[in-house]
Amino acid sequence: MRHLKRTAKLGRQFEHRNAMLANMVCSLIKHRRVTTTLAKAKAVRSVAEKMVTLGKSGTLHDRRLVAARLRQQPRSLFKGTPKRKGATARATWRENEDVVHILFDQIAPNFKERQGGYTRIIRLNQRQGDAAQRAILEWVDLPVEAAPEPVKEDKKAAAAK
Numbered sequence: 001m002r003h004l005k006r007t008a009k010l011g012r013q014f015e016h017r018n019a020m021l022a023n024m025v026c027s028l029i030k031h032r033r034v035t036t037t038l039a040k041a042k043a044v045r046s047v048a049e050k051m052v053t054l055g056k057s058g059t060l061h062d063r064r065l066v067a068a069r070l071r072q073q074p075r076s077l078f079k080g081t082p083k084r085k086g087a088t089a090r091a092t093w094r095e096n097e098d099v100v101h102i103l104f105d106q107i108a109p110n111f112k113e114r115q116g117g118y119t120r121i122i123r124l125n126q127r128q129g130d131a132a133q134r135a136i137l138e139w140v141d142l143p144v145e146a147a148p149e150p151v152k153e154d155k156k157a158a159a160a161k
Contacts, residue, residue, distance in 0.1 A: 008043045021047050022070045028119075029099045029107065032142055038133040041121050045137060052118045055108030067100050110141050 010017055024044045028034045029051075034044070051069065054062040067073060094101050111118050117140065124134040 008039060010039060010043060019071070025051060026070055026072070026099045028137060028139075029103050030097070033136060033138040035124070035134065035136050037127070038121070038123065038135040041135040041137040045119050045121065048137075049116065049118050051103060052108055052111055053116075055103045056112060058104055058108070063100055063104060066103060070099055072099050107139065107142065110139075114141070 021044055024034055025048050028048055051066050054066050119137055120140050122136040127134055
């Protein structure tokens with residue numbers, strides 16, 4: 001029996017499950033919204049909320065704990081490109097891709113006054129292939145940036161150019 005066992009196994013071994021949860025939390029931090037199955041969303045929610053709780057204190061030790069849990073080593077992941085200057089490329093990478101920086105400097109300060117419940121789960125319809133219940137996992141107080149819609153050009157206007 002599984003009495004008092006809280007971890008959702010999700011049909012995976014523990015290493016695969018931990019890697020998947022770390023990747024999903026990283027995606028949630030970068031994109032502010034993740035669409036997945038309901039069971040995975042519930043499992044990711046607990047990990048994400050623990051990361052925000054660590055992010056609210058902001059100590060170096062907590063940064064290292066978050067980097068270890070999310071498998072992000074900030075100095076080793078950035079690879080500069082020869083076409084761009086190193087400092088500007090690193091700054092761009094840090095603002096867009098460095099999840100530890102985004103969590104501690106952008107997301108966690110918004111939740112300073114909040115005691116918990118940093119994420120929400122919105123249920124969607126079932127997936128067509130296997131009828132799994134889908135859900136959206138997103139931050140509660142953070143606005144989600146809408147993706148710009150692609151500009152559609154007329155064939156005549158494109159041919160005239």
